[in-house]
Amino acid sequence: MKQETRIILKNAGRIDPGSIDDYIAAGGYEGLRKALGMKPGAVIDELLEAGLRGRGGAGFSTGMKQRFTSKGCLECPRRYVVVNADEGEPGTFKDRIIMEQDHHLYLEGTIIAAHAIRASRGYIYLRAEYHQSIERTLRAIEQAYEKGFLGKNIMGSGVDLDLEIKLGAGSYLCGEELTMLESLEGKRGNPRIKPPFPAEKGVFGMPTLVNNVETLANVPLIISKGKQWYRQFGTERSPGTKIFTISGQVNKPGHYELELGISLRELIDHLAGGMREGKAFKAALLGGAAGTFVGPVMLDERLTYDNLAEKGATLGSGAVIVMAEDDPVHDILHNCLRFFRHESCGKCVPCRAGTTLLVRESEELRAEHPDKDGLLQQMLREAQIMASTSLCPLGQSPVLPLKSAAKYFADELTGRGRA
Amino acid sequence: MSIESTIRQFRPEKHNLLMILHALQNSHPKNYLTEEALSNTARYLGLTKSAVYGVASYYSMFSLTPRGKYIIRVCVSPVCELLKAKEVVGILEKELGITTGQTTPCGLFTLEHSECLGQCQEAPSMMINEKVYNQLDANRINDILQGFRQHKP
Numbered sequence: 026m027k028q029e030t031r032i033i034l035k036n037a038g039r040i041d042p043g044s045i046d047d048y049i050a051a052g053g054y055e056g057l058r059k060a061l062g063m064k065p066g067a068v069i070d071e072l073l074e075a076g077l078r079g080r081g082g083a084g085f086s087t088g089m090k091q092r093f094t095s096k097g098c099l100e101c102p103r104r105y106v107v108v109n110a111d112e113g114e115p116g117t118f119k120d121r122i123i124m125e126q127d128h129h130l131y132l133e134g135t136i137i138a139a140h141a142i143r144a145s146r147g148y149i150y151l152r153a154e155y156h157q158s159i160e161r162t163l164r165a166i167e168q169a170y171e172k173g174f175l176g177k178n179i180m181g182s183g184v185d186l187d188l189e190i191k192l193g194a195g196s197y198l199c200g201e202e203l204t205m206l207e208s209l210e211g212k213r214g215n216p217r218i219k220p221p222f223p224a225e226k227g228v229f230g231m232p233t234l235v236n237n238v239e240t241l242a243n244v245p246l247i248i249s250k251g252k253q254w255y256r257q258f259g260t261e262r263s264p265g266t267k268i269f270t271i272s273g274q275v276n277k278p279g280h281y282e283l284e285l286g287i288s289l290r291e292l293i294d295h296l297a298g299g300m301r302e303g304k305a306f307k308a309a310l311l312g313g314a315a316g317t318f319v320g321p322v323m324l325d326e327r328l329t330y331d332n333l334a335e336k337g338a339t340l341g342s343g344a345v346i347v348m349a350e351d352d353p354v355h356d357i358l359h360n361c362l363r364f365f366r367h368e369s370c371g372k373c374v375p376c377r378a379g380t381t382l383l384v385r386e387s388e389e390l391r392a393e394h395p396d397k398d399g400l401l402q403q404m405l406r407e408a409q410i411m412a413s414t415s416l417c418p419l420g421q422s423p424v425l426p427l428k429s430a431a432k433y434f435a436d437e438l439t440g441r442g443r444a
Numbered sequence: 445m446s447i448e449s450t451i452r453q454f455r456p457e458k459h460n461l462l463m464i465l466h467a468l469q470n471s472h473p474k475n476y477l478t479e480e481a482l483s484n485t486a487r488y489l490g491l492t493k494s495a496v497y498g499v500a501s502y503y504s505m506f507s508l509t510p511r512g513k514y515i516i517r518v519c520v521s522p523v524c525e526l527l528k529a530k531e532v533v534g535i536l537e538k539e540l541g542i543t544t545g546q547t548t549p550c551g552l553f554t555l556e557h558s559e560c561l562g563q564c565q566e567a568p569s570m571m572i573n574e575k576v577y578n579q580l581d582a583n584r585i586n587d588i589l590q591g592f593r594q595h596k597p
Contacts, residue, residue, distance in 0.1 A: 042553065044446055066545040085546075112562055113560060113562075114560070115522050115523065115559070115564075116521070116522065116523050116560065117560070117562065117564075118562035118563065118564055118565065121562045153505055154505075154517075154558070155465065155562065156574040156575070156576075157576075176484070191459075192462060192463060192465065193462075193503075194462055194466065194503030194504070194506055194561075195503055195504035195505035195558075196463070196502070196504065197559060198505055207503040208462065209459060210458065210459050211458045211459040211460060211461035211462055211489075211499065212461075212499065213498055213499055213502040214502060214503070229459075263595050270565070272520040272523045272563060272564035272565060272567060273526045273527070273564075274526065278564065278565045278566075279565040304575055310522060313560075314522065332571075344564075346522055346526070346564075347528065353525055356525060357522045357526065359540055360520070360521070360522045360525050361462065361522060363523075364522075364559060365463075366561065367504075368559070370502075393579065396494055409540070437450070
């Protein structure tokens with residue numbers, strides 16, 4: 026039986042998350058103490074060699090991102106660290122678990138990251154719907170100031186950092202890092218053209234490091250225990266663990282911290298308690314709305330970034346939404362397309378018009394249409410055009426669930442599968 | 445708290461716009477942003493009224509029309525849909541006698557849809573103002589609404 030490997034969530038449910046003293050007693054802020062004794066470049070090297078990859082979905086090297094930011098715009102008077110706590114990908118709640126159950130962990134990671142890139146100011150961009158996460162993070166920031174882990178001359182090191190929370194207001198798109206920077210500046214959530222990347226020109230035009238909550242939660246562990254310790258978990262190319270959130274038609278939906286390499290079948294049967302009401306597995310949507318559907322043939326594939334990419338699937342944020350034999354795949358695909366229509370900011374015409382068009386065509390697919398195969402092919406073409414002509418990941422996303430649903434469930438989508 | 449004193453809790457810096465709009469909306473008994481609130485904010489931050497309106501109308505959590513005392517946000521994400529969110533919406537609409545987007549005549553409740561609330565382990569879910577309610581069914585929804593009607597949320 027596969028089991029969880031809890032390193033990020035080792036404190037979750039075991040310590041009183043509201044008490045900074047409990048966190049310190051459990052070894053907390055040791056990573057920060059150690060990092061402050063290291064040169065910023067040495068901190069980056071450690072993360073780089075540990076092989077940490079961003080946990081927000083894209084999987085980019087965290088150390089590399091920090092190196093770019095530390096070298097971006099050297100004449101700029103200030104640099105910023107921004108925590109992406111705007112978790113909104115459907116089916117994803119890993120960051121909420123960290124923010125509710127062990128918020129000092131990601132706060133400590135944020136302070137270390139700020140030291141690594143020599144940032145003196147930072148923001149936590151948190152979605153306004155996560156009320157408990159907001160209250161707990163506010164309290165944690167207050168406690169960190171009281172203990173001298175934030176503010177001027179942190180732990181006598183000469184390093185300064187001021188950190189504050191900024192709230193989103195219900196826009197999924199603001200979870201995309203360049204759009205988040207616009208929102209942080211108090212503007213509409215329209216994406217920016219890149220380059221320049223945030224490492225060169227981020228919030229208020231200054232070099233900015235944007236990291237996800239789960240990514241930052243890894244940082245104190247790597248610094249305090251070292252890269253060798255960290256690399257014993259996971260695979261060569263994807264070291265460490267990943268928090269999966271599994272939901273839908275399983276008996277024990279929830280969050281599970283795992284070393285990458287488990288199969289979908291093991292995740293469902295060994296951890297999530299099997300299928301609800303003993304029904305047969307039909308499909309899973311991996312990575313949320315901006316993710317991919319997989320059918321039963323994928324049950325024994327290893328859930329790693331690289332293996333899934335080879336098979337045309339994604340791991341993304343770690344969301345696994347499970348559907349049973351009697352769940353219509355089309356309903357969930359339609360839900361995703363409707364979601365993109367709602368969240369499109371309207372800046373790029375192909376996305377603004379395309380997301381609306383896809384919803385209308387999806388409705389036609391469900392109702393009467395003389396050539397459903399042709400219609401599905403047309404939708405795929407349109408989604409592909411959107412992907413090539415939209416600025417940000419939102420316009421680039423509808424093709425993912427659409428193409429993968431068509432790959433595994435074309436008969437059902439076009440009505441051939443029905444009796 | 446008056447509009448002016450709510451705004452003045454924040455430094456007059458443009459990046460504070462969203463935080464100010466949140467505070468103004470939360471302090472209004474009808475949970476929305478009035479024209480006066482938007483104009484005063486624009487003046488305080490040195491922005492045009494159209495820029496403030498542009499931001500207020502962009503974000504789905506802000507409302508430019510009056511709403512109820514309690515905003516019910518039903519999650520309609522894929523996971524909640526799999527676990528019968530449509531039934532939840534139906535029960536709420538029937539119980540409240542309104543359709544989604546409307547406010548009850550007594551001014552107590554506004555019913556809205558929300559994208560994923562991140563409560564998927566206990567779907568289907570909804571929020572009422574700042575509190576989350578999970579594993580919804582007809583009985584539980586009735587109990588929750590009853591509590592709010594008796595001002596004991």
